[in-house]
Amino acid sequence: MTSFYDALETRDPKDREAALMAALPAQIANAQQHSKAFAEILAGVDAASVTSREALAQLPVTRKYELLERQQKERASDPIGGFSTLQFGARMPRVFASPGTIYEPEGTKKDYWRMARAMYAAGFREGELIHNSFSYHFVPAGSMMETGAHALGCTVFPGGTGQTEQQVQAMAELKPAGYIGTPSFLKIIIEKASEQGVKLDSVTKALVSGEAFPPSLRDWMAERGVVGYQCYATADLGLIAYETSAREGLVLDEGVIVEIVRPGTGDPVAEGEVGELVITTLNSDYPLIRFGTGDLSAVLPGPCPTGRTNTRIKGWMGRADQTTKVRGMFVHPGQVAAVAKRFPQITKSRLVVSGEMANDQMTLFVETTETAPGFAEQVAEVLREVTKLRGEIQMVTPGSLPNDGKVIEDARSYK
Numbered sequence: 001m002t003s004f005y006d007a008l009e010t011r012d013p014k015d016r017e018a019a020l021m022a023a024l025p026a027q028i029a030n031a032q033q034h035s036k037a038f039a040e041i042l043a044g045v046d047a048a049s050v051t052s053r054e055a056l057a058q059l060p061v062t063r064k065y066e067l068l069e070r071q072q073k074e075r076a077s078d079p080i081g082g083f084s085t086l087q088f089g090a091r092m093p094r095v096f097a098s099p100g101t102i103y104e105p106e107g108t109k110k111d112y113w114r115m116a117r118a119m120y121a122a123g124f125r126e127g128e129l130i131h132n133s134f135s136y137h138f139v140p141a142g143s144m145m146e147t148g149a150h151a152l153g154c155t156v157f158p159g160g161t162g163q164t165e166q167q168v169q170a171m172a173e174l175k176p177a178g179y180i181g182t183p184s185f186l187k188i189i190i191e192k193a194s195e196q197g198v199k200l201d202s203v204t205k206a207l208v209s210g211e212a213f214p215p216s217l218r219d220w221m222a223e224r225g226v227v228g229y230q231c232y233a234t235a236d237l238g239l240i241a242y243e244t245s246a247r248e249g250l251v252l253d254e255g256v257i258v259e260i261v262r263p264g265t266g267d268p269v270a271e272g273e274v275g276e277l278v279i280t281t282l283n284s285d286y287p288l289i290r291f292g293t294g295d296l297s298a299v300l301p302g303p304c305p306t307g308r309t310n311t312r313i314k315g316w317m318g319r320a321d322q323t324t325k326v327r328g329m330f331v332h333p334g335q336v337a338a339v340a341k342r343f344p345q346i347t348k349s350r351l352v353v354s355g356e357m358a359n360d361q362m363t364l365f366v367e368t369t370e371t372a373p374g375f376a377e378q379v380a381e382v383l384r385e386v387t388k389l390r391g392e393i394q395m396v397t398p399g400s401l402p403n404d405g406k407v408i409e410d411a412r413s414y415k
Contacts, residue, residue, distance in 0.1 A: 005120040008254045009308045016310065020257050021051050023282055028059075031287035036082030037070055038289060053268070056290065057259065061266040061278055063292035064236070068100045079103050086285050096140040098235045104140055106147075107285035113140070113238035114255050115148025118231040121244050121251075122207040124178060126153030131171055131203070133159040133181030133189075134210070140235050141210065145180045148239075161185065168193045168200070175202035183208040183217055183228065190224055201225070209233055212316075232316060236288060237279050241313055246305040249312040255282050258311065259290070260299060263320040263407045264333025266290065274298045274405030276320035277313075294320050296405040322408040326353055326360045326389055333407040335386050336364070342382050345370040350401050351391070354411045362391030367398045 004010055011019075029047035031038035041062060050056055071081030079095075084105045086092040094106040106112055124130060130149045136142035136158055149156045157174055159167050159181075167189050171179075179186050186206055193200050206221065206228040213230040221228050231242040232250055240258065241250035252258050257280040259268050269275040277293045296319065300312040323332040331351065340349040348367040355361040364383055368375075376393040383391050 005117045013309050025050055027282055027287055030284050031289050034085035057268055059290050061290045061292045064294055068102050084286050097138045104235050105286055111148050111151035113144040114253055115144050115239050116151040118239055118242035119148055119152055119207055121242050122229040123205040128177035129155045131157050131159050131176040131179050133185055136160045164192045168198055171200050172198050178205035179203055180207045182210045183213045237281050244304055244306045249300040250315050251304050251308045251312050252310045265337045271299050274403050296320050324408055324410050329389055331387050336407050339382050339386050347398050348401055352409045352411055363394050364391050365394045365396055367401055368395055
């Protein structure tokens with residue numbers, strides 16, 4: 001039994017980066033030529049010139065709410081909003097719906113969502129039976145996992161959600177090698193089996209996703225004979241990153257280009273700084289270019305101890321959309337970034353909203369070494385210009401603001 005799904009996982013990082021950057025221009029050209037949405041979003045972009053991360057960072061970020069808005073606008077003629085290069089028919093066997101409602105196409109390529117890699121890292125192997133308890137209706141989660149399992153050479157029991165007693169019965173009689181689904185539902189199944197006096201000895205591994213998988217729950221499962229691993233995937237992009245036996249962050253998938261940007265902007269942050277995950281997929285059927293997930297994470301230094309050489313991230317660390325209402329006006333991270341961009345002396349900023357209801361106070365903390373008289377007043381004036389609200393400016397030393405990805409902190413009392 002080999003340790004790696006394929007040779008891509010142990011490539012020299014320079015070779016991987018060269019391969020990704022070589023594939024990027026063709027994917028951008030494909031999006032421009034075959035996706036109505038990206039023909040507009042990337043109008044005027046010379047695809048052939050986008051051969052580096054620096055060039056990629058100059059392209060606009062398309063965030064989930066913008067994808068939803070475009071889909072809603074185009075509902076009558078194209079419910080997927082012009083983002084897919086496929087049309088209904090044999091090349092798009094399924095289309096799914098996520099909350100919003102956002103529609104996602106599924107193509108016919110083997111392991112379309114690229115989930116097999118994460119399953120392999122979790123210990124699943126060809127010839128095994130997998131009990132899949134992700135939902136099979138509306139959302140793509142069940143199909144994402146099933147197509148990955150088939151690519152791995154596994155048989156799948158489509159358990160779906162709910163009907164706990166029947167889930168226990170199926171596991172006891174079919175004896176699957178492991179479980180795939182949310183960690184909370186696996187806990188419910190294990191507890192129900194224990195209550196009924198049913199042994200599920202065959203289930204020794206699990207790949208979980210869709211919600212938090214804290215060490216306490218991981219250890220609880222391990223005490224009951226199930227070794228669980230997590231992965232990070234979305235309905236738009238498929239697999240983004242997966243956990244390995246090292247238990248040190250999540251390793252990025254080989255089929256995506258990942259950037260971490262300052263929330264509210266498209267500007268990449270320094271390595272190790274928390275920011276929003278922006279993904280460019282190499283899926284030609286649904287070519288999302290610089291897609292803002294709205295999720296926060298950070299890059300971990302060094303390679304995975306398992307020998308996988310791709311970049312690692314810390315995993316899900318919260319949401320990037322920190323828009324809040326102050327004195328009846330919405331303030332969003334992009335506005336805070338716009339203020340900071342006016343002043344090269346500012347390296348980082350954080351808006352803290354404090355006070356009690358009906359008595360909001362704004363303080364913009366800025367990391368800077370600037371000592372010139374009147375600088376704070378200049379920043380305050382721009383803050384008022386951009387947000388239409390008055391706020392105080394607090395200058396702090398570089399590196400003193402928390403590395404948590406927050407651009408706006410709501411510290412108000414709601415008692």
